[in-house]
Amino acid sequence: MKFLITPYFKHNLLLPSCRGLLTALNEYSSTLNIKIDKQLIRWGFSPSQPKDYRPHESAHIKAEAVSDESLYEIIDKYKEIDSIPLDISDHARRAFLDNYTRNLPNTFGKSNMVYLKETPLTENIKTQIQSLINTNKKIEAQTGAFWYPDNGYMSWHTNENHTGFRIYCAYSFKEKSSYFKYRDPETKEIVTCWDDFGWNVRVFKVGRTPKDRLWHCVHSDTDRISIGFSVEE
Numbered sequence: 001m002k003f004l005i006t007p008y009f010k011h012n013l014l015l016p017s018c019r020g021l022l023t024a025l026n027e028y029s030s031t032l033n034i035k036i037d038k039q040l041i042r043w044g045f046s047p048s049q050p051k052d053y054r055p056h057e058s059a060h061i062k063a064e065a066v067s068d069e070s071l072y073e074i075i076d077k078y079k080e081i082d083s084i085p086l087d088i089s090d091h092a093r094r095a096f097l098d099n100y101t102r103n104l105p106n107t108f109g110k111s112n113m114v115y116l117k118e119t120p121l122t123e124n125i126k127t128q129i130q131s132l133i134n135t136n137k138k139i140e141a142q143t144g145a146f147w148y149p150d151n152g153y154m155s156w157h158t159n160e161n162h163t164g165f166r167i168y169c170a171y172s173f174k175e176k177s178s179y180f181k182y183r184d185p186e187t188k189e190i191v192t193c194w195d196d197f198g199w200n201v202r203v204f205k206v207g208r209t210p211k212d213r214l215w216h217c218v219h220s221d222t223d224r225i226s227i228g229f230s231v232e233e
């Protein structure tokens, strides 16, 4: 099991024994009707999708959407976002962002993955995550459960509509065949973090200012299940 704490996450972190978290993740992923096994067998999304459904995307579009060049292009046009006052309501902010993002390069907002059915968090997963990040704060919600197929990706984005700490647990079915890539908000360095086989856990903070906005994207050449959790602010 791999842990990555982004450089932005500089709290005193106590890495607990992984076993409890592994058990909790396997338990919880079974509530999503995912079988974490040698092979990904069946998953729990819409029954209207055929059992052998696999989304497709051209390799070219996929590579472009997660490229460093795309990020630079988006950031260049993103400056207008920073003119939005930070104290406006979330609703007003979301409306502005929705409208504004239409003007961004067409690699923005692209993805090739499947939303999995959301299910309530188990007590065990909440406890394990609290222990992982050494907090008593409430683990608020699952912020997305996705299946990335072997040509899956999620293009550069910030999740800034919902700020705070995130814990993303990704199960990769093949060693070093998928990655989480992010731009360090402090150093501006772009870091590619390849997944190990099995569970990979990443903790990061999502902000909405140029100083703490965390640009990130995902790319996969294997089946990859990703389950995200958020912590109350």
Ligand SMILES: [Fe+2]
Binding pocket: 157, 158, 159, 216
């Ligand atoms: Fe994200």
